[in-house]
Amino acid sequence: MNLMAIKVIYLNEMMRFWNTLFQSVASPVISTALYFVVFGSAIGSRIENIDGISYGLFIVPGLTMLSVLTQSISNASFGIFFPKFTGTIYELLSAPVSYYETLIGYVGAAATKSLILATIILATANLFVDLNIAHPIWMLSFLVLTCVAFSLFGFIIGLWADNFEKLQIIPLLIITPLVFLGGSFYSISMLPPVWQTVTLFNPVLYLVSGFRWSFFEISDVGVGVSLLMVLLFLSICIAIIAWMFKTGYKLKQ
Amino acid sequence: MNTIISIKDLTKVYDSGFNALKSINLDINKGEILGLLGPNGAGKTTLISTICGIVSPTSGEVTVDGFDIVKDFRKTRSIIGLVPQELTLGSFDTVWGTVRFSRGLFGAKRDDAYLEELLKDLSLFDKKDSEIRMLSGGMKRRVLIAKALSHNPKILFLDEPTAGVDVELRKDLWKIVNVLKSKGVTIILTTHYIEEAEELADRIGVISNGELLLVEKKAHLMETLGKKELVIELKESLAKVPSSLDKHNIEISEDGMHISYTYIVKDEETDMSEVLQEITNSGLHIKDLKIVQSSLEDIFVDLVKEK
Numbered sequence: 001m002n003l004m005a006i007k008v009i010y011l012n013e014m015m016r017f018w019n020t021l022f023q024s025v026a027s028p029v030i031s032t033a034l035y036f037v038v039f040g041s042a043i044g045s046r047i048e049n050i051d052g053i054s055y056g057l058f059i060v061p062g063l064t065m066l067s068v069l070t071q072s073i074s075n076a077s078f079g080i081f082f083p084k085f086t087g088t089i090y091e092l093l094s095a096p097v098s099y100y101e102t103l104i105g106y107v108g109a110a111a112t113k114s115l116i117l118a119t120i121i122l123a124t125a126n127l128f129v130d131l132n133i134a135h136p137i138w139m140l141s142f143l144v145l146t147c148v149a150f151s152l153f154g155f156i157i158g159l160w161a162d163n164f165e166k167l168q169i170i171p172l173l174i175i176t177p178l179v180f181l182g183g184s185f186y187s188i189s190m191l192p193p194v195w196q197t198v199t200l201f202n203p204v205l206y207l208v209s210g211f212r213w214s215f216f217e218i219s220d221v222g223v224g225v226s227l228l229m230v231l232l233f234l235s236i237c238i239a240i241i242a243w244m245f246k247t248g249y250k251l252k253q
Numbered sequence: 254m255n256t257i258i259s260i261k262d263l264t265k266v267y268d269s270g271f272n273a274l275k276s277i278n279l280d281i282n283k284g285e286i287l288g289l290l291g292p293n294g295a296g297k298t299t300l301i302s303t304i305c306g307i308v309s310p311t312s313g314e315v316t317v318d319g320f321d322i323v324k325d326f327r328k329t330r331s332i333i334g335l336v337p338q339e340l341t342l343g344s345f346d347t348v349w350g351t352v353r354f355s356r357g358l359f360g361a362k363r364d365d366a367y368l369e370e371l372l373k374d375l376s377l378f379d380k381k382d383s384e385i386r387m388l389s390g391g392m393k394r395r396v397l398i399a400k401a402l403s404h405n406p407k408i409l410f411l412d413e414p415t416a417g418v419d420v421e422l423r424k425d426l427w428k429i430v431n432v433l434k435s436k437g438v439t440i441i442l443t444t445h446y447i448e449e450a451e452e453l454a455d456r457i458g459v460i461s462n463g464e465l466l467l468v469e470k471k472a473h474l475m476e477t478l479g480k481k482e483l484v485i486e487l488k489e490s491l492a493k494v495p496s497s498l499d500k501h502n503i504e505i506s507e508d509g510m511h512i513s514y515t516y517i518v519k520d521e522e523t524d525m526s527e528v529l530q531e532i533t534n535s536g537l538h539i540k541d542l543k544i545v546q547s548s549l550e551d552i553f554v555d556l557v558k559e560k
Contacts, residue, residue: 002327008357012350019345087341091400094305094335095358096327253267253308 005097009105010112013079017113024113025120028067032121035063036128039185050187051218057129061212062184064121068114068143069150069179069204073171076110076154081167084158084250093252099245103155110151111144118143132215138223139214145230146207152237159241159250178204188220203233257283257408257439258304263313265299265463273299275463276313281441286434288454288471289443290553296463297443298338301410305335317408331359334401338412340393344386348377351385352399359404368403375399375429391422398429409433411442415449427452447550457549461557471549480547483514483525488538495535501528512537 017024040056047055083089092102125131133139161167182204188196199205200221210226213219219226243249258281265274273296281287291297302308304315306326315322317329343351352368372378375395380388385396394414401409411430415423423446430440430453444450450457451471458468469477490509504513512532516523532539 002360004360004362005358008354012354015350082343086343087337087339088343090307090335090337090341091355091358093307094330094333095355096330096360097358098327248309 002097002101005095006101006105006108009097009102010109013075013106013109014112016079017075017109017116025117028071028117029120029124032063032067032124033128035059036125040128050190051216053216053218054129057131057216058187058212059185060122060125060129060131061215062179062208063125064118064143065146065204065208065211066179066184067121068118068146069175069207070171071117072110072114072147072150073154073157073175075113076107076151077158077161077167077171078154079106079110080155080158081161084162085164089251099251103152103241103245107148107151107155110154111147114147114151115143118147134217135214139211142207142211142214142226142230145227145234146211149230149234149237152234152241156237156240156244159244162250175204178202179208183208183220187218203229206230255283256280257318258441259314259316260300260304261314263300263303263315264311265296265303265308266311273463274303274310277463277465279458279465279468281439282456283439284434284437285455286430286440286442286453287456287458287468288450289441289458289460290445290447290450290549291443291460292557293445295460297460298412299463300460301335301412301441301443305333305410306330327360331404332407333410334404334406334408335410336394336397336401336412336414338416340390340397342385342393342396344384346385347382348372348385348388348396348399349381351396352403355400356403361404367405368399371399371402374432376425391418394418394422394426398426402433406438408439408441411440413443413445415444415446423449447548447553451549459553459556466556474552475546475549477517480515480517480551482545482547483516483528484543484545485512485514485532485537485539486510486541487512488540491537495537497535498531501531503532 036056036059039059044055044059049055050058083092122131157167157170181199182202183199184204188199188205191199206221206226206229209220210223210230213223213226244251258279260277260279260281263274263277264272266272277296277300289297289300299308303310304317304322306322306329310323318332320328322329346354349368349372352372353363356364356368369378372381375398377392377395377399380392385393388396398411398414415426418426427449430442434440440453442450442453454471456468457471457474459466467474487510491505491512492509494503494505494512501514504515506512514528516525516528
């Protein structure tokens, strides 16, 4: 295994994060703070507690997931798309590096960035609400699995996209609506029965629900089901990437 | 001489159906400089890209230092360096950062002393902390060479390294290539510039339409395929070549002051004394004469035309 290559790809990607630290961190922190001000304080003060949890506190896991999902996809997709776009991918393809080592380097860095961001968002949230985590190990497990799974998903988008428009289209048109409709800001029990059933087809619901359970021990679906769904999504992403690598899809001619 | 790269029946057909390489067979010797000449779209870059792992071969076999490029890709790629045709570099990386990245990517341990020496050899050391976007085109080309050499490769592929660079830099690059050759690096150079191949290469390969038309030692190629032209300046203007000289295909210049006789040195039928004797016998008075040797460019153009 070419560990040195994994290390330099990882560090190179992390360096990009540090070099653009302000936009990497400031943007999600400001938007999280805005969500808290608008939903938590302004509107939230007029909304009843949900399962005994104040609304401001209730939205913390959903808000964290919103940022983690979008940032994981964006970091990983851009990470692999950029060398394709600039042509520097030739170096990766001609180096003694396997596809899986490349994947570990890029996805590892993207997931690390998302983890750092999630920590910052939770710390920011703690300034607005009194945050207690009931199951820290579960919380961390859900967070790590989600960061990795969605970084893998981002990697797939980065390989698939041949232009910047394609790079943005799935996060904008699919992921963001799924996150908003996946119970990030409400419990699905607040929806009419038909919409509750429809929401069960939204995979993001399981991520948010499991993550929220690790904080407050309340969830829309069982925590075991949530965990299974995250693992299932992770496996699907790995299977797709394995196929892409095997066929050299959009990488090799 | 030991073969370092062996190519057998290598074929590449792209998904579009374009047959870029047609059953190429080629052995490249350790320590030599092989110049690959060919028009645009001939298959030069596809050949290089296949050996380096960027393009998958459709069929055939390529070994590098005895190892298969597909099965033993780690072993083969770790001894190859590639300088691509395009200036493909991360604009915001520093020279030092990008060269260190390349070395690590090839699994080589950190060796700052070697990289410093490399940058000095390429006149890049004073730019080591500069971002790539701040460099000139020539400097970027040097950075690409530094990246390709960062892991001390035994084989270096230079894909049109002097395309679009000024004469001064071209000469500098030639010096660098010669230094690398003296260190035992095997160099495969694709170029449009015949004089570049003429200057640097030990052997010349000509590719056209995905076929390797020939591979010859440069000197041998010049000797066997090279034509010479005897140009004779006359004392008096001539309207027409005398009929006694018809069998020699002698041509006359527009002003009638020069006649020329083209011949192949190796051709058994060539007898210069007979030609000169017949010219004198035909009553022509010779003022001066010179012999012009055909260049690789002429040979290349003739070969591709014939094909």
